[in-house]
Amino acid sequence: MKKLLSIILAAILIFTMAACTPSEEEPSDKTAEPTVKPVETTEPVEEDPILTGEKPELNILTWYTPYNMEEQPPYNVVEEITGYKINWFNLPLENSDDKLMLEVSGGSSYDLLMRINSQPANQLQVQNALMDIKLMLEKYGNNILSAVSDMALDSVTTEDGMIYGIPHEAFSGTGYGVMRGGIGFNTKYLDDLGMELPTNLDDFYTVLKAYTNKTDKPALTTVATGWVSYIMAGFGMGDAGWYEVDGEYLPRIKHPAMVDYLAFMQKLYKENLLDNDMPINTGATAIEKLTNGTVLAYPIMFWDIDSIYQAFDAVGMDAKIEVATHLAKDAETDPVIYVAQGVSYLTLVPKTAKNPEHAVNWFNTISDNDNFKEIYIGEEGVAHEVKDGAYYPLFPTFNDYNHADMYVGVNDAENAFQMWQARARKTDAMAEMYEQMNARADEYKVISYYEPYAASLEAVRNNQSALNTMVNDKLIQAIASGEDAQTVVDDIIEEWENTGGLDYETAMKEWYAANKDLFD
Amino acid sequence: MRIGTNTRSFTQYFKQNYDMYLLLIPALVYIFIFNIIPLQGIVLAFKDYNMFIADSPWKSIGASEWVGFKHFINVFARSDFKRALSNTIIISAYKIVFLFPLPIIFAVLLNEVRSIKFQKGLQTVVYLPHFLSWTVIAGIFISLLGSTGVVNAALVNLGFDKVKFLMDNSVFREVLIFTAGWKETGWNSIVYFAAIAGLDQECYEAAYIDGAGRFQRMWYVTLPGLLPTVVVLLIIRVGAFMSAGFSQIFAMYNPTVYESADIIDTFVYRIGLGKMDFSTGTAVGLFNSLIGLALVLFTNRISKKLTGRSIW
């Protein structure tokens, strides 16, 4: 009896606690205030209530963030600039596309779906779940229209002239700044070997071989992957999934140099130049082997450098990292890098939005050049400074803007890229690494690839992920097993074609034929 | 329903025991709303689900097109499905045979230790691995069992060759079983501890008086006392036969061991990537559930014959 009483008491206590929890309302609840003020009929020019009237709260769904968006400094900056209060909602880390479909079809009312991947965005369009924003853009979207390129805008316009989303373009630059990663070498070990940083495949092999012969340990380690783009560069391939070869548009697995690449990787593995634990390596275990001095080299991105130096310190390793960016085929050929052009995400207005005009208006405000800069990298002189036309961070204020990338609208891609570089210069080590990687940027032949624009085609949507995973898995297996490269590649191609690859290929070839003149 | 009981005695029974039925109501209401109503969705296994077809996704379930066994065939006809099926069966069977008895043995043996402090202390410790997710544990085991890891270092010291624990098809299953046992044995033994604690002490005393030694007491009092619990848990475990452990295998496997460890759930996961296809998942789930049901009925019947106990 006593027990029961105490359980009941506890329950009452808890229920009261729960009742005091601010109740989180579903977005479809009425949070909107009336948007229209009665307009003076005697005015010769009608005031647009959207621009001058009261601003309602907006509900915006965006993709995953590890932090609470309403608690980051840029949140307040945005509210100050625009005058709108935003209720942010996030998709989960996994199965986010599924969740998005459910939320939209289930009637949850969001005013804006911000930064959605092209694939689910196009799904929503096919299902008729999106509003035509063409008129709204003409009325309220001047900043947006001037920021996006024609090709990008084209990709979100249907045959009937309906514009179903605002494109966020990929900006990775084509000159200085295009390199963000490469194979990092331990400088102390290089010195001990008396060798220089390799820039082509032959030198690369020689250096690795020298290390393993001397120390009997693997020279290179990578995470579990079949594709190492810095090595692929030596075979004329890169991050792109599709290649123009002799006028034909081919998937990477059918590239003429594919077999040679696989054979090369198998050779590295067999001779223990490549860490034989590669298939089970995670990022953490691979970086351990670099930092505790087991291996000579490991592919890194420039921002990994601080952690690496911290670890070197802890181990007592007196060395730095020098990075070999994409390798050239041999000493005579120019190195090649493939750079993605295309639309990374879309911002959409679902049909169930309660305040679509306000949403577009808000988005337009944060896409204005000055506003964009203020949200992205803060005030000049306070959070950042400009030196020789380049952006540099000022601390400690700059740290407030670490996550500002999720809060900004769209801006001219090149412009935004320049501003982004302030992030690349956050610490001395990072800035140094970024410089080092891009020191040879002008030696590179930069090839832009446009396939992200095709991401919304149905055959692509349905097949791309599963096929890419299958190919990657089989490459890992093949590198470890050492089976004859030609047989393996033929085998993969057969499986690829049988499980959706043919549809995928047909769709891509059609798209290529229709669009190749737009490539530069 | 016991048909054939004449209404008179049922009404009498009801009058005397209506409070029993009253007690059942909350649970029945809950499962009706939260378990039975959603079951309608099982028809998606036979449809091409398009959630936008009707006004709401609920209505779209009804409005979507019937496609018969298309999704089943799509999965079963794939070249790697047979392998996934056989791996599922083998790994699940290994797990039941080797891992089901362990918590029982552990509980019984720990029960034999006289010091209550020791018992309690060890109990607290052994359930800890249950709380770490497989992602975290997989990371630890990859470090331990990799070629530069502690275990291989020890093997080399003792004069053996290195073993590729996580990349060799001939040992990977064993690694899976071992790590699963290590993670869950402690936690799974809690239920048996509680059962032992509920055993009637008088039985032990009576046996002691009759001259039974410790092992005899274990055999004639403890184990039979645990039998009802064991039977129920075993039958339920068998019902989940087709789940060979997705979270574990997903966290620990890699392409070099697909041969021995790719199970139906991981296989379906990979082929469904990026597709937003709920119907296939529902179809495979239905397939697994039907097999589970058959096994439950079968095991229940055997249990009735052997021990006289049944889950219903």
Next chain:
Amino acid sequence: MAIKQKFTFFDIINIFFLCLFGVVTILPFMHVIAKAFSGEGPVIAGLVNFLPKQFQVDTVLYVLQRSEFLGAFRISAIVTVIGSALAMFLTVTAAYPLSKPNLIGRKFFLYIFVFIMLFNAGMVPNYLLFNSLDLLNTIWALVLSGTFSVFNMFIVKNYFESLPESVEESARIDGASGIKTLLYVVLPMSKPVLATITLFYGVGYWNNYMSGVLYITKASLKPLQQYLFDLTNEALNIMDSTGNIKNIDSAMNLTGESVRSATIVVSTVPILILYPFLQKYFVKGITIGSVKG
């Protein structure tokens, strides 16, 4: 009369192997704890095994102050307490009648329960149900998913069945109704199983990750396990299916390994505290005493 048991050779072996098992199971936990209290450098280099290197408490303190963590922790605490209470209520009230062998319709009800244990239609219909009930993005969505476990109900039912009938009969004879018998006679005798199932539900709620993913988009309602999962699997978000980095800014801001470990450690503490309280109910010989013969 107490049972006298000599300390034999068997006991030595027994204790030895049990201790070995204990050591083996605690080691990974020590590893995670060590990483939580180590400097970032040694953690990245893989130098940390079972003892912290470059010992520091800053990481743990940082985690304890992160508003996302505290929010998620609070949500999970509330959900666990309310949910477990509700779950216990549903489970015990269902298990008791079903433990009566002469209950008419017993088999029928058991068929239903076993059926729903084996069959479920997956995530989508569950989501749609909560959507229709207007429970999305509320704390009730977290409380009401997983509230009733057939497995747990069977364990309780089993336990009730093992209690000697004589005790209940005497209560009956004294004129007590079924419900009163349950409350005043049966439940006090059932402490081990009640403690066990409370633990199971508590842990089940505390560890529940899926309900957050399915039903919540508001960041302030994210449960702890989802927060932890996200932290551990952040890298998933960064790459697309071709292995190329999708989002540079996210990639540049990944959480450090020691923060991850610290979060894991701090998230597990509540259960570690709860268990000893329940453990004292796993004590032998409390059931009978009131019945002779």
